[in-house]
Amino acid sequence: MAIRLFYGNALAESVGAEHGVARAEIDGLKPRAKGIRAALKKMRANGEIGFYDLPYDRQGAAASKKLAKHVRQGFENFVLLGIGGSALGPICVHTALAHPYHNLLDKKARQGAPRMFFLDNADPEWVGRLAEAVDLKKTFFSVVSKSGSTPETLAQLMVFHQAAAKAVGARSVDRHFAATTDPVAGPLRALAVQRGWPALDLPANVGGRFTALTTVGLFPAAVEGIAPEKLLAGAAAMEKRCRAEDLWKNPAELFAAIHFLADKRKGKMIAVMMPYSSALRDLADWQRQLWAESLGKAKALSGAGVHVGQTPVKALGATDQHSQVQLYAEGPNNKIFTFISVNRFRRVCPIPRSLPEIGELNYLAGHDMGKLLNEELNATEFALGKAKRPSVRFQLDAITPENLGGMFFVLEAATAVAGGLYNIDPFDQPGVEEGKRATAALMGRKRPEDAAKRVEIAASRKKVGTKNAV
Amino acid sequence: MAIRLFYGNALAESVGAEHGVARAEIDGLKPRAKGIRAALKKMRANGEIGFYDLPYDRQGAAASKKLAKHVRQGFENFVLLGIGGSALGPICVHTALAHPYHNLLDKKARQGAPRMFFLDNADPEWVGRLAEAVDLKKTFFSVVSKSGSTPETLAQLMVFHQAAAKAVGARSVDRHFAATTDPVAGPLRALAVQRGWPALDLPANVGGRFTALTTVGLFPAAVEGIAPEKLLAGAAAMEKRCRAEDLWKNPAELFAAIHFLADKRKGKMIAVMMPYSSALRDLADWQRQLWAESLGKAKALSGAGVHVGQTPVKALGATDQHSQVQLYAEGPNNKIFTFISVNRFRRVCPIPRSLPEIGELNYLAGHDMGKLLNEELNATEFALGKAKRPSVRFQLDAITPENLGGMFFVLEAATAVAGGLYNIDPFDQPGVEEGKRATAALMGRKRPEDAAKRVEIAASRKKVGTKNAV
Numbered sequence: 026m027a028i029r030l031f032y033g034n035a036l037a038e039s040v041g042a043e044h045g046v047a048r049a050e051i052d053g054l055k056p057r058a059k060g061i062r063a064a065l066k067k068m069r070a071n072g073e074i075g076f077y078d079l080p081y082d083r084q085g086a087a088a089s090k091k092l093a094k095h096v097r098q099g100f101e102n103f104v105l106l107g108i109g110g111s112a113l114g115p116i117c118v119h120t121a122l123a124h125p126y127h128n129l130l131d132k133k134a135r136q137g138a139p140r141m142f143f144l145d146n147a148d149p150e151w152v153g154r155l156a157e158a159v160d161l162k163k164t165f166f167s168v169v170s171k172s173g174s175t176p177e178t179l180a181q182l183m184v185f186h187q188a189a190a191k192a193v194g195a196r197s198v199d200r201h202f203a204a205t206t207d208p209v210a211g212p213l214r215a216l217a218v219q220r221g222w223p224a225l226d227l228p229a230n231v232g233g234r235f236t237a238l239t240t241v242g243l244f245p246a247a248v249e250g251i252a253p254e255k256l257l258a259g260a261a262a263m264e265k266r267c268r269a270e271d272l273w274k275n276p277a278e279l280f281a282a283i284h285f286l287a288d289k290r291k292g293k294m295i296a297v298m299m300p301y302s303s304a305l306r307d308l309a310d311w312q313r314q315l316w317a318e319s320l321g322k323a324k325a326l327s328g329a330g331v332h333v334g335q336t337p338v339k340a341l342g343a344t345d346q347h348s349q350v351q352l353y354a355e356g357p358n359n360k361i362f363t364f365i366s367v368n369r370f371r372r373v374c375p376i377p378r379s380l381p382e383i384g385e386l387n388y389l390a391g392h393d394m395g396k397l398l399n400e401e402l403n404a405t406e407f408a409l410g411k412a413k414r415p416s417v418r419f420q421l422d423a424i425t426p427e428n429l430g431g432m433f434f435v436l437e438a439a440t441a442v443a444g445g446l447y448n449i450d451p452f453d454q455p456g457v458e459e460g461k462r463a464t465a466a467l468m469g470r471k472r473p474e475d476a477a478k479r480v481e482i483a484a485s486r487k488k489v490g491t492k493n494a495v
Numbered sequence: 496m497a498i499r500l501f502y503g504n505a506l507a508e509s510v511g512a513e514h515g516v517a518r519a520e521i522d523g524l525k526p527r528a529k530g531i532r533a534a535l536k537k538m539r540a541n542g543e544i545g546f547y548d549l550p551y552d553r554q555g556a557a558a559s560k561k562l563a564k565h566v567r568q569g570f571e572n573f574v575l576l577g578i579g580g581s582a583l584g585p586i587c588v589h590t591a592l593a594h595p596y597h598n599l600l601d602k603k604a605r606q607g608a609p610r611m612f613f614l615d616n617a618d619p620e621w622v623g624r625l626a627e628a629v630d631l632k633k634t635f636f637s638v639v640s641k642s643g644s645t646p647e648t649l650a651q652l653m654v655f656h657q658a659a660a661k662a663v664g665a666r667s668v669d670r671h672f673a674a675t676t677d678p679v680a681g682p683l684r685a686l687a688v689q690r691g692w693p694a695l696d697l698p699a700n701v702g703g704r705f706t707a708l709t710t711v712g713l714f715p716a717a718v719e720g721i722a723p724e725k726l727l728a729g730a731a732a733m734e735k736r737c738r739a740e741d742l743w744k745n746p747a748e749l750f751a752a753i754h755f756l757a758d759k760r761k762g763k764m765i766a767v768m769m770p771y772s773s774a775l776r777d778l779a780d781w782q783r784q785l786w787a788e789s790l791g792k793a794k795a796l797s798g799a800g801v802h803v804g805q806t807p808v809k810a811l812g813a814t815d816q817h818s819q820v821q822l823y824a825e826g827p828n829n830k831i832f833t834f835i836s837v838n839r840f841r842r843v844c845p846i847p848r849s850l851p852e853i854g855e856l857n858y859l860a861g862h863d864m865g866k867l868l869n870e871e872l873n874a875t876e877f878a879l880g881k882a883k884r885p886s887v888r889f890q891l892d893a894i895t896p897e898n899l900g901g902m903f904f905v906l907e908a909a910t911a912v913a914g915g916l917y918n919i920d921p922f923d924q925p926g927v928e929e930g931k932r933a934t935a936a937l938m939g940r941k942r943p944e945d946a947a948k949r950v951e952i953a954a955s956r957k958k959v960g961t962k963n964a965v
Binding site for chain 2: 029030031032033034036038039108109110113124125126128129130134140145146147148149150151152153154155157158159174175176177179180181182183184186187190212215216219220233266273274275276279294295302303304313314317318320321322323324332333334336338341343344346347348349350351352353354355356357358359360370371372373374375376377378379380382383384385386388389390392393394395396397398400401403404405407408410411412420454455456457459460461462463464465466467468469470471482485486488489490491492493494495
């Protein structure tokens with residue numbers, strides 16, 4: 026199989042019963058897993074959650090390809106304006122599947138793809154200085170927001186729409202923009218209609234952090250020359266595996282069960298994801314949103330206060346062996362690790378015996394650098410296991426669009442199952458509302474509630490005290 | 496002052512005594528802080544720890560500038576080969592102080608600086624494909640390793656030395672290399688001597704993760720046109736502040752005391768650092784090594800088993816509001832946050848009223864994007880405080896070399912003090928040795944102990960079981 030999940034290092038028989046999960050504990054979750062499976066199936070059938078069906082939705086792929094063709098023909102630069110779930114999937118696809126130095130290559134070496142930029146922050150320097158590096162006359166902007174009202178993204182849009190209008194004239198400017206948003210609702214959809222922008226549909230029943238396989242991920246992929254069908258085909262293959270009714274044969278349920286048990290019974294409140302591949306580093310960043318925002322919840326479905334959720338941590342092998350592994354091996358045993366390995370890299374990189382003066386280190390010569398990277402993972406997995414730190418490993422035969430689609434799917438499905446195990450709603454995010462309201466109030470919005478919020482914030486500041494500083 | 500540390504939101508009077516630190520608890524640490532201060536002063540005077548004196552060491556700055564002049568005159572590309580402490584400081588300096596799209600600018604816009612690459616992983620694709628993006632004839636390689644025997648770095652060196660020799664010929668190749676390493680010991684120093692490379696000294700009494708203000712950080716900074724003296728001047732100003740004998744007036748001691756108390760008495764085993772500035776994102780990555788590798792220890796100075804150490808998490812505002820803040824606000828209250836804010840960004844970026852169709856969101860228009868970013872921080876700080884999550888904030892008047900030097904210093908000094916509070920050695924890293932030994936064994940090294948290690952790893956694999964996979 027193209028993707029395998031190894032779990033031996035997470036078991037009690039490997040790292041001991043205090044830190045590892047016993048097979049009997051996993052078996053004990055079978056009845057609950059069965060109930061969760063049925064509940065999710067029902068929600069899927071009712072159209073309440075859409076991500077399960079995305080692997081079979083050819084419409085988004087077709088629309089993405091069509092618009093991508095237009096962009097590839099007419100533009101040198103592609104700028105995605107979006108944040109959170111609107112950016113993390115596309116960034117992950119880019120880092121994993123594009124040339125590692127894509128934006129430095131000429132157009133021929135880029136195989137017709139434009140330079141790619143993902144502006145996922147409202148940073149005045151990062152946003153404001155883009156025009157010093159790219160020619161806006163040759164730049165296409167893709168504005169992505171599910172609600173259509175994300176302040177950071179719309180602020181960027183206002184900046185770039187004016188800048189592009191200055192560069193190409195008010196009559197031509199709207200040819201440089203497209204929207205990806207809700208099919209009918211929200212200010213961005215209305216704007217696209219009024220301005221005549223091409224607009225891609227973002228299914229209403231797919232939450233922002235589950236959108237990697239919608240037009241959100243497929244359109245930028247197609248712009249880069251990555252066939253959306255391949256991402257979907259890999260996701261479909263994984264979807265079939267995640268239907269298995271035996272928890273031990275279902276990678277999504279097994280990943281969820283091991284993590285849930287590690288958290289609740291073994292004190293592993295931190296979940297580290299550590300790919301051993303620079304190209305896969307942003308897969309950990311993408312999953313970090315998925316796991317945190319889906320499972321970090323104050324209330325159970327019953328309404329009872331629970332405050333659950335593992336804290337996901339992104340790491341990168343072998344780099345973070347020189348940064349985090351000291352803590353991982355010797356610090357509090359409060360983590361479970363998910364390694365990601367690659368059997369065949371897309372590039373051989375033999376280590377030559379070019380410097381005989383280097384003496385003993387010549388034991389490295391004659392091997393490929395890919396072997397070094399993989400043996401570093403094997404060594405770290407071994408060393409952490411020896412220190413009784415549990416881990417699992419996703420092993421990919423190669424980095425392909427299919428495998429990336431498969432990883433998106435299995436991690437999304439695992440998140441849905443984990444939500445069931447924690448007995449919380451993995452599809453909402455009530456905890457971000459307070460900050461959103463406060464931001465709007467501080468930026469001078471004029472709804473009736475905004476004035477009250479400003480008073481509340483001022484009172485809080487007074488209490489905290491600005492004099493408490495050194 | 497250019498850098499201020501606000502701590503009101505971490506106090507019990509703001510977030511309650513269960514989650515916030517009481518003033519009396521901080522006062523209670525004063526005797527220990529006094530003892531730690533004296534012990535560190537003694538180690539400094541004895542030359543056991545060197546980082547305290549770096550702000551006043553002009554030698555490294557002068558040598559860095561001299562070599563940098565040579566690189567800037569003769570090369571288009573600068574490639575740093577190094578990992579962990581050899582890369583994190585330089586990467587942070589680059590992200591913070593270079594143009595955000597530096598490598599895409601032409602040489603004039605780069606103000607004479609070469610394109611900058613930091614290859615901090617032994618990844619065959621990332622390393623192997625560099626030559627497809629840059630001309631090796633115009634490329635300078637800086638090899639950085641304190642011990643001079645880091646396998647990832649020396650493997651890269653063997654690859655690029657051969658590739659560069661092919662490009663420019665064996666007689667010219669050594670003009671493309673320099674080393675930064677121990678002044679006398681190790682294979683890299685020996686190699687530099689034999690090959691006639693310029694070599695910068697890395698003081699023997701400064702550990703890898705404390706080297707940002709040595710030639711490790713200063714040389715790449717100088718190559719980019721950033722005056723090393725400015726980094727050192729900011730560090731010197733902070734060094735003076737960190738001499739204060741009143742804990743409440745000493746930013747390093749206060750940061751350490753609040754984090755130590757938050758961890759040991761309030762259950763905040765995770766320390767999130769969240770700059771609200773894309774340029775400062777890698778300061779959190781740099782600090783993550785410092786905090787984890789210094790404080791994540793199995794044994795106390797007495798030799799007793801302790802397994803301490805907060806888990807540092809890097810985050811980025813406002814981006815991660817759309818990824819992690821749901822968990823931060825509603826999940827387990829097991830975190831303390833360090834925000835970093837910037838008063839004046841280097842670029843104004845006004846949000847124009849360019850799209851009247853956008854309706855209510857026009858409340859954003861007329862403000863600068865820098866205000867939006869700062870109000871998002873204010874809003875998040877407020878929302879997390881309301882949910883009783885403690886935080887501190889470093890407020891920088893601007894992003895300058897001086898302030899970056901100051902941040903390096905205060906966080907290094909805080910780490911040293913925290914080591915004292917945890918009663919562990921913050922300057923060693925015994926926990927990485929097992930993995931290093933295992934890697935060398937798996938790569939076929941031929942020391943007597945390697946064969947035994949291979950047997951041990953094979954036995955472990957058998958126990959873990961390769962059949963435990965789905």
